[in-house]
Amino acid sequence: MFEKISIRFSKLNGGHLLWIAVLFSEALTFVIVSSMSLFYNERITREFVITGAITAFIVSLIITAVLVALIKELRVNEKTLSELTSRLHALSIKDELTGLYNFRYFNERIDEEIDRAVRHRHAVSLIMGDIDHFKNYNDTHGHPAGDYVLKRAATCFTNSLRTHDVIARYGGEEFAIILPETGKPAAHELAERLRYMFEIEKFPDEETQPGGMITISLGVAEFPSDAVDKTSLIKMADDNLYIAKKTGKNKVIIT
Structure with a gap:
């Protein structure tokens, strides 16, 4: 109820408030004068009209100031509540370390994109990527160094996407990329x-990695040619990623 009242009051401008003040002034003066005229003579009543009107108007101005x-x-x-709500929503769908969307949001969006693909009869592709030998890098150089690589990877991906x-x-x-309205050829090209x-990205101390660099393997799948629903689409992309990891890494697999 308070919210509804606040919304209605927030729509009032200065003219509305002055109009309210004048009405309040007249009403208060009428009540006071009518009451006093029952007990005092005409001269006193007339003097009181002037005093009462001034007093009522001053009171109404105070009330107007309070309303403003x-x-x-x-x-x-x-505004503060709106900003806080926006920040909380962002926190609920973003990964704290990388700033990318989190797993929960991914699950929501892939459902939405598959539903949209069904309605409009177009394709949606999924790329699953995994940094090669990341555990080795993390164990060798520590978690802060590993976190830095993850954040750089996130930036690298984001700058390359639509x-x-x-x-x-x-x-x-591991990262997942949903490509709306995108078939396998375009998805494969992007993954490559x-x-x-x-x-070619230069990471700190990457020469200690197998092959002397930090690389990534990727698996690609498309709905509806490779899958009939979200579960099978994710499985196909993940299976292709697994093949890429097992057959040499630093490659893209698409079936």
Whole structure:
């Protein structure tokens, strides 16, 4: 109820408030004068009219000032609440370390994109990527160094994607990329570009890694040609990623 009242008051401008003040002044003066005229003579009543009118108007101005202050406070509180809600929503869908979307949001969006693909009869592709020998790098150089690689990887991916693509940290050093309205050929091309960009990226102490560099393996799958639903799409992309990891790493597998 308070929220509804605050919204209605927030729509009032200065003219409305002055109009309220004048009405309040007239009403208060009428009540006071009517009451006093029952007990005092005409001269006293006339004097009281002047005094009462001035007093009532002053009171109404005070009330108007209070209303203005209240409305300003309500607007500030409403803006603060809106900003806080936005921040909480961002925290609930973003990975704290990388700033990418989290696993929960990924699951929601892939459902939405598959439903949309069914309605509009177009394809949606999924790329699963995993940093090669990441555990070795993490164990050798420590978690802060590993975290730095993950954040650099996130930046590298984000800079290579379209605005409507969705990239999420799937877990650990694994990433998932949803490509709406994208078939396998275009998804394969993007995955190869990501692999190459990752290969030429310079990471600290990467010479200690097998092969002397930090690389990534990727698996690609497409709905509906490779899968009938979300579960089978994720499984196909993940299976292709597994093949890439087992057959030499630093490659893209698509079936």
